[in-house]
Amino acid sequence: MNEENFDPKQSLLLIESMINRAKDKFAEDGSMYLLWGWVVFICSLTQFVLMHFFKYPYHYLVWFASWIVVIYQVVYIRKKNKYRRVRTYTGYILGYVWLTFVIVIFLLAFLIGRLTTGEYYSHISPILLTIYGIPIFLSGIILRFKPLIIGGIGCWILSIAAMLIDNYDYQFLLIPLAMIIAWIIPGYLLRAKYKLQSQ
Amino acid sequence: MFKDLDPILHSQLRLAVMSLLISVKEAEFTFLKEKTNATAGNLSVQIQKLKEAGYIDVVKQFKDNYPQTICKITPVGVKAFDLYVKNLQTYLAK
Numbered sequence: 297m298n299e300e301n302f303d304p305k306q307s308l309l310l311i312e313s314m315i316n317r318a319k320d321k322f323a324e325d326g327s328m329y330l331l332w333g334w335v336v337f338i339c340s341l342t343q344f345v346l347m348h349f350f351k352y353p354y355h356y357l358v359w360f361a362s363w364i365v366v367i368y369q370v371v372y373i374r375k376k377n378k379y380r381r382v383r384t385y386t387g388y389i390l391g392y393v394w395l396t397f398v399i400v401i402f403l404l405a406f407l408i409g410r411l412t413t414g415e416y417y418s419h420i421s422p423i424l425l426t427i428y429g430i431p432i433f434l435s436g437i438i439l440r441f442k443p444l445i446i447g448g449i450g451c452w453i454l455s456i457a458a459m460l461i462d463n464y465d466y467q468f469l470l471i472p473l474a475m476i477i478a479w480i481i482p483g484y485l486l487r488a489k490y491k492l493q494s495q
Numbered sequence: 496m497f498k499d500l501d502p503i504l505h506s507q508l509r510l511a512v513m514s515l516l517i518s519v520k521e522a523e524f525t526f527l528k529e530k531t532n533a534t535a536g537n538l539s540v541q542i543q544k545l546k547e548a549g550y551i552d553v554v555k556q557f558k559d560n561y562p563q564t565i566c567k568i569t570p571v572g573v574k575a576f577d578l579y580v581k582n583l584q585t586y587l588a589k
Contacts (some may be wrong), residue, residue: 308509310511311510318519381522
């Protein structure tokens, strides 16, 4: 590949084939969606059982399990970066979309009790569902992957539905439901697409 | 005959490298080598030429004790690539 003389047609073909080669890998294998989808699904459902059936006052302690997953994720990302030889714009933007999401969730965890009065916990589910929809919807747009777009919109629909449910315990059940439609189902579909392409 | 075409870009391997780099944020030397099927020696010579022209940025660093060369297209490179494609189109229109 080093002859200096080649005609313009060949030039255009070369440019086209290289651009296609650069983007030929669909980089998202869905593992993070599945990991977090299942973790939040299990934690929130466990919390519901502790809260509703056992009336256990410290039901929220179940979320400490997610810290173990955070540590696992840090190790996983570091390992993945070690083998990464190319950085695409898609991956770069997606990284910041999820970072924004994590920052907003943490900020809200601190702010929600201070900003809302009365039974502040009754606002948590609709607010969380509204925010869950953002990174999922954006990821769907960036990756051009419809199940994520639908999942994101699904979260927003559930956030409206949450307002119609008076019982806080039952309202809380919308969180695991959101995990199924926005994380777990798109996660398996992403994995299937990724496997299909690597064959 | 092709006097309007940028001689730095009108070379198969250099054009291949530029086309790959215009599609991604940054890429490692080994990625470019794999996608272009070039030899390491030839690829480093062409990368050096692109770097001297100011079309790409090359960062050499160490990652877990292994040397790593990261290439990234510059704004000058994007402009040159754009102009090259525009000039190509005038040839094809003839």
